[in-house]
Amino acid sequence: MTSETARRDALRESVEGGIPAALADLGDLVRIPSIAWPAFDQSQVQRSADAVAALATGTGVFDDVRVVRAAIPGSDELGQPAVLATRAARNGRPTVLMYAHHDVQPTGDEALWETPPFEPTLRDGRLYGRGAADDKAGVLVHIAAVRALAETFGDDLDLGLALFVEGEEEYGSRSFAQFLSDNREALAADVIIVADSGNWDLATPGLTVSLRGNARFTLTVRTLDHASHSGMFGGAVPDATMAAVKLLATLWDDTGAVAVHGLFERHSDTPEYTEATLRDEAGLPAGVQPVGTGTILSRIWNKPSITITGIDATSVAAASNTLAPEISVVISARVAPGQGAREAYEAIEAHLRAHAPFGAELTFADVDCGNAFLVDTSGWAVGDAREALAEGYGVEPVDIGVGGSIPFIADLVETFPGAQILVTGVEDPHTRAHSPNESLHVDTFRSAAISEALLLAKVATRTK
Template sequence: MTDSQLPDTSSPTAPAEGALRNAVQHGLPAAIADLSNLVRIPSVAWDGFDHSHVQRSAEAVRALLEGLGVFDSVQISRAPLETGDMLGQPAVLATRAARNGKPTILLYAHHDVQPPGDDADWDTPPFEPTVLGDRLYGRGAADDKAGVMAHVASIRALTETLGSDFDLGLAVFIEGEEECGSLSFTNFLEQHREQLAADAIVVADSGNWDVETPALTVGLRGNVAFRLKISTLDHASHSGMFGGAVPDAMLVAVQLLSTLYDADGGNAVAGLTAHEQQTPEYPESQLRAETGLLDGVSPIGTGSILSRIWSKPSITVTGIDAPSVKNASNTLVPSVTVKLSARVAPGQSAASALQAIQSHLSTHVPYGAKLEISHVELGNPFLVDTSGWAVADAKDAMTEAWGKDVVEMGVGGSIPFIADLVEMFPKAQILVTGVEDPDSRAHAPNESLHLGVFHRAILTEALLLAKLNARA
C-alpha cells in the first residue's frame, strides 16, 4: 500500500499496550547483550581497515533478524558502487509482505561504525562494551548499532505480544557503509526497489533533545566535502634564502581559508543560503556543556545558537596534509592539501553550494596560486513533511513511551541518503528517529548510549508498530 490517506484506526487497546511495555521491559537485558555482541565487532568500512569485520557484522545482524521468525526473506546483499565495477559493503535486507490491507513500514539503520581513533583517548576499550553508571560505552554503541537493536528488540516485543501472525508489512534495511559515504546506496535502492517499497520509513540514526525528552528530527543540513590542493612552487626552496619574496603554499592556505569566515566566525561565502525557522530555547551554557567549549572561548556566528547549527551554512577545515612540526625543515612548502567539510542549510542543493564555494576560492586565492579540487562528496539537505498520519502516530508513540511531549528538532549533521529515499519512494512518509542524546559523542572517543534512552526508543518503536498494525 502507498496511500497516505489511510484512516486512523491506529490506537492499540490498553491491554495490548501494557503487554508491549512488559515485553520491552523483560527483553531489555537480551537487547543490551545482543547490542554488546555487535559492538565487539570492529565493523569499520573505511579504506585501510579489515573489511572482513564488516562482513562478520552483517552476518551477526542477519542472524538476529532470522531469529525473530517473522520474515519471508532475510539476505545479505551488495550493490555496485556508483563508479567502477566494485561492490559496496554488505547490507542486510529482511522483508515480510503486508496482509489484509495493512501498511508496510521500512526500518533503516547501519551496522558499520566510525574508526575508533587513538585508543589512548578512550576511557574504556573502544570495541569492548562497558557499562558505567547508566551508559554503555563503545564504538557503535549509539551510532548506529543501537539503532539496529532498537528495530530488532521492538519487533521481538511486538511478536511476543501479538504472535508472529500479525498483518503489518515489514522491511528492514541495515546498511554497511553509511559512515564512509553510502557509495552503493542508490544502486542498492534500485536493485531492491520492490522489496524496499513502504508506506512509512523509519531512519533510526538521529538523536533526542535530552535523556528525558524525545525528539523527531524534521530538518537536516546537507553536506559538501572535498580536498583542496594549493600549490605555488614545483619544488621546495630554502626559506632563509627566498622567504619574503616567494609565497609558499602554507601562506596561501592560511590567507585563503581565512576568507571563508566573517568577523564573527560565520559564513562569508556569497551564494550559501540560510533557512528561516523558529528554534527552541538553547542557552550558551548548554552549548558549552555539550561541546566542551573551553572557558574564555566564545561561540561563533550570529542569531540563535540552534539556528546556527540547524539552518545556516557552515564550513570546517577537517584536515591538513603538510609537513609535521617534528619533520619541519627550513623550506618553503610547495603544496598543501586541505579537506573542507561544508554543511548546507535546508532549501539549497549541495551542487549549488559547491559551486558557490568553488567560485569563492577561485576569486579570493592570493598571488595567483594554483588550486585543484578532488574527491568531491555531495549530500542534499532535507525537510520532513510533518503533516502525515505516520508522523502523528510516531509522535503519539513517543509521548506514550517517554511521558513527555515530542520536540521537533533540526540536526546540524547530515544524512544525505534520506534525499535518495525520498526520490526513490516519493509517497513514503519519512520518520527520522534515534537513540542518541547530547552526551552520546557519536564519532568521538568515549561514544556511549544512555540505557534509559535505549529502553524508551525500543518502546516507542514497538508502540508505533502496534499502531500501524492496527491501521486499516
C-alpha cells in the same frame, strides 16, 4: 480496560522484559569492529552483517532474510554487506521499512578511550563502546520492537515489515542508491523509520524534521614549482602555506560566520538553547567564545558552516627552513536545508577562486555532495510517531533539526516519493558519536524501543 489499551500495556511489558537480551545482543555487536574503510579488516563487516541477519531471523517475523551487496556505480567494486529482511503485509495493512546501519567509525586514538572501544562497558547508566549508539543501538531498537510486536500480536500481526541494515553508512553509502534500485520492490513501504539520529536530551525524545546537507572536497593550493630556501627567497616568494592560510581565512567573517556569497540560510524558529548548554554538550571551555550570529540552534540547524577537517603539510617534527610549494586541505561544508549541496559547493569553489592570493594555483578534487532534508510533517505517520514518543518516554517530543547530514535520505525520497519518512534515534547530547568514549544511555535505549514498538502497533491497525 479496552482491548487496545491492554495490548499497549502488554507491548510495553514485552519490550521491558526484552531489554536485557537486547542489550546483551547489542554488546555482542559492539565487539565486532565493523569498520568499512578499506584499511581495516573487511571480514569483520561481513561478520557483523551475518550477526545482524541472525538477529532478524531469530525474531521469527520475517519471510526472508538475506545478506546482500550492491555494485558501486562507476566501478567494478561491490559495496559492503547489508542485511535485507522482509515480511509481506496482509489484509490491506501498510508496510513499514526500518533502517539502521551496522558499520562504525574508526576508533581514533585508542589512548583517549577510558575503556577498550570494542569491549562494551556499562558505567553510570551508559554503555560505552564504538557503535554502542551510532548505530548498532539503532539496529537493536528495531529488533527489540519487532520481537515485542511478534510476542504481543502473534498470528494477528498483518503489518508488512522490511528491515534494511546498511554496512557502509560511515564510509559514504557508496552503493546505497544502487541497493535501492536493485531491491526496490522488497523495500517499498508506506512509512520509513530511520533510526540514526538523536534526542533533545536524556529524557526528552526528538523527532528530526530537518538535516543539513554536506559538501566535502579536497583543495590543493600551489605557489611554487619546487621547494625553496626560506632565507634565500622568503619575503619575495609566496609559499603555499601562507597563501592557503590567507585564502581559508576569507571563508569566515570576524564573528566566525560563513562569509561565502551564494550560501543560503533557512529562516525558522528554534527552541530555547542557552550558551551554557552549548558549552556543556560541546565541551567548549569558558575562555573560548561561540562563533556566528543569531540563535545558537539557528547556527547549527539552519545556517551553513565550513570546517577544515584535514591538512597535508610538513609536520612540526619534520619542519625545515623551506618554502612549501603546495598544501592540501579537506574542506567540509554543511549546507542549510532548502539549498542543493552541489549549488553550495559551486558557490564555495567560486569564492575560493575569486580570493586566491598571489595568483596561487587551486585544484579541487574528491568532491562529495549530499543534499539536506526537510520532513513533510503533514502526514498521519508524524502524528503517530509523536504520540508513540510521548507515551514511550513519558515526555512530549520536540521537533528538532540536526546540524549533521544523512545524505542517503534524499535517495530514499527520490526512490519512494510516496513514503512518509520518520527520522528518530537513541543518541543524546553526551553520546560522543564518532569520538572516543562513544556511549549509549541505557534508559534512553529502553524508551526508544518502547516508542518504536508502540508506533509499529499504531501503524499495524491502519489500512492503506
